[in-house]
Amino acid sequence: TTGKVTLDYGFGNTANCESNITYIDGGNGILRYRGYPIEELARESTFIEVCYLLIYGELPDAPSLERFTHVIKRNRLLPEDFIAFFGAFPSNGHPMSVLQAGVAGLATYYEDTLNPLDPDQLDAATFQLLGKLPTMVSMIAKRAEGLPTLYPDSSRDLTEDFIRMTFGLPYQSYDIDPAMVRALDTLFILHADHEQNCSTSTVRFVGSSHANLYASVASAIGALSGPLHGGANEAVLRMLIQMRDTDMTVKQFVEKVKNKEEGIKLMGFGHRVYKSYDPRAAIVKESAHEVLSRLGKADKLLDLATELEEVALSDDYFISRNLYPNVDFYTGLIYRAMGFRMKMFTPLFAIGRLPGWIAQYREMIKDPATKIARPRQVYIGETERHYTSLRSRG
Numbered sequence: 001t002t003g004k005v006t007l008d009y010g011f012g013n014t015a016n017c018e019s020n021i022t023y024i025d026g027g028n029g030i031l032r033y034r035g036y037p038i039e040e041l042a043r044e045s046t047f048i049e050v051c052y053l054l055i056y057g058e059l060p061d062a063p064s065l066e067r068f069t070h071v072i073k074r075n076r077l078l079p080e081d082f083i084a085f086f087g088a089f090p091s092n093g094h095p096m097s098v099l100q101a102g103v104a105g106l107a108t109y110y111e112d113t114l115n116p117l118d119p120d121q122l123d124a125a126t127f128q129l130l131g132k133l134p135t136m137v138s139m140i141a142k143r144a145e146g147l148p149t150l151y152p153d154s155s156r157d158l159t160e161d162f163i164r165m166t167f168g169l170p171y172q173s174y175d176i177d178p179a180m181v182r183a184l185d186t187l188f189i190l191h192a193d194h195e196q197n198c199s200t201s202t203v204r205f206v207g208s209s210h211a212n213l214y215a216s217v218a219s220a221i222g223a224l225s226g227p228l229h230g231g232a233n234e235a236v237l238r239m240l241i242q243m244r245d246t247d248m249t250v251k252q253f254v255e256k257v258k259n260k261e262e263g264i265k266l267m268g269f270g271h272r273v274y275k276s277y278d279p280r281a282a283i284v285k286e287s288a289h290e291v292l293s294r295l296g297k298a299d300k301l302l303d304l305a306t307e308l309e310e311v312a313l314s315d316d317y318f319i320s321r322n323l324y325p326n327v328d329f330y331t332g333l334i335y336r337a338m339g340f341r342m343k344m345f346t347p348l349f350a351i352g353r354l355p356g357w358i359a360q361y362r363e364m365i366k367d368p369a370t371k372i373a374r375p376r377q378v379y380i381g382e383t384e385r386h387y388t389s390l391r392s393r394g
């Protein structure tokens with residue numbers, strides 16, 4: 001009741017957890033995976049290579065990358081009875097709810113990969129998830145459209161084949177645009193990890209009880225679905241569409257935000273850590289203009305978003321509160337230009353974030369100092385009192 005309370009979240013240390021995976025300097029807008037600047041990885045690397053880097057700590061040499069790529073390809077197919085279970089969800093259910101249930105359900109199909117203290121089982125669960133999540137997301141997207149799903153084609157790389165499974169149709173050739181593959185691969189890299197954000201802390205919390213990797217990742221998907229977290233990319237598009245469809249000017253909308261009318265927020269702005277421009281947002285903004293012009297899809301909503309950013313960043317309300325665009329502000333515009341429905345935006349975030357969740361779970365489970373997460377509380381309720389009979393309570 002006096003002095004500063006230090007909350008022990010049970011990661012073997014106090015409120016902040018130690019990790020050697022991702023470094024963020026929120027004041028200067030710096031993000032590095034295993035020491036490599038996000039700008040270099042987004043420009044030079046591939047998503048599969050970044051998965052390897054986050055999980056094993058080093059960039060792979062050619063043989064290691066080939067083996068890693070091959071073992072993930074071998075795990076991309078979904079078992080037929082899993083397809084029956086996964087396909088039984090309502091096709092109009094929110095994709096994040098279906099994905100969360102599906103990932104948790106994977107544990108019932110792979111009983112011999114559940115023990116996180118067995119390195120071989122933990123590797124097996126790692127590859128099952130890395131291989132199957134994109135296949136599951138493409139299946140959800142197809143079922144939402146009432147269209148037939150496609151099986152993975154292991155001759156193709158992960159991101160390219162995810163696009164084919166999501167937009168291609170059986171017995172019809174589908175020309176995959178290399179620019180679209182590159183843009184989506186870069187977006188997956190940008191989302192791959194972000195130290196102790198809400199969903200990653202959830203993975204660590206749940207995993208600290210030695211719950212299996214599927215259960216921990218399913219919990220993280222639940223956390224990511226919230227509109228204050230990964231659900232923001234979908235919320236940004238809904239905000240822009242509402243402005244467009246109600247002919248609301250940017251200045252009118254900004255005034256509503258500043259007056260906090262009905263708790264309205266400028267979605268895609270603000271961050272718990274970045275009190276400057278999110279370095280990922282800068283890369284996504286540049287890519288948005290490139291992708292939209294490449295796909296020949298000029299979008300009034302991009303102009304609206306750009307104007308909204310300009311007006312907000314010249315307004316002291318936002319500057320004084322360190323509110324800048326975050327990774328979610330422009331990503332939805334690219335996904336939309338690629339042809340994804342809004343409800344698919346956050347599952348796309350989940351595909352990108354999966355290697356980060358896995359890397360952080362593996363780091364936590366292998367750390368001998370890790371204890372089960374058990375936050376302490378400061379009790380501010382009633383002091384002791386005694387039971388009274390119903391009759392005496394009037």
Ligand code: SDX
Binds near residue numbers: 196267269272321
């Ligand atoms: C992600 O943690 C991560 O790393 C997350 C993430 C990742 O990669 O995992 O980066 C991904 O989740 C990005 C964030 C996506 N969410 C949104 O875009 C939703 C909109 N943003 C806000 O809800 C908010 O900015 C948060 C939740 C992201 C951060 O909130 P903070 O830092 O806790 O800020 P706060 O709630 O303490 O607010 C401080 C002030 C308040 O005003 P006052 O009370 O001082 O008057 O800023 C205001 C807030 O009302 N404010 C906003 C605002 N965000 C904060 N006002 C308008 N619009 C906003 N978006």
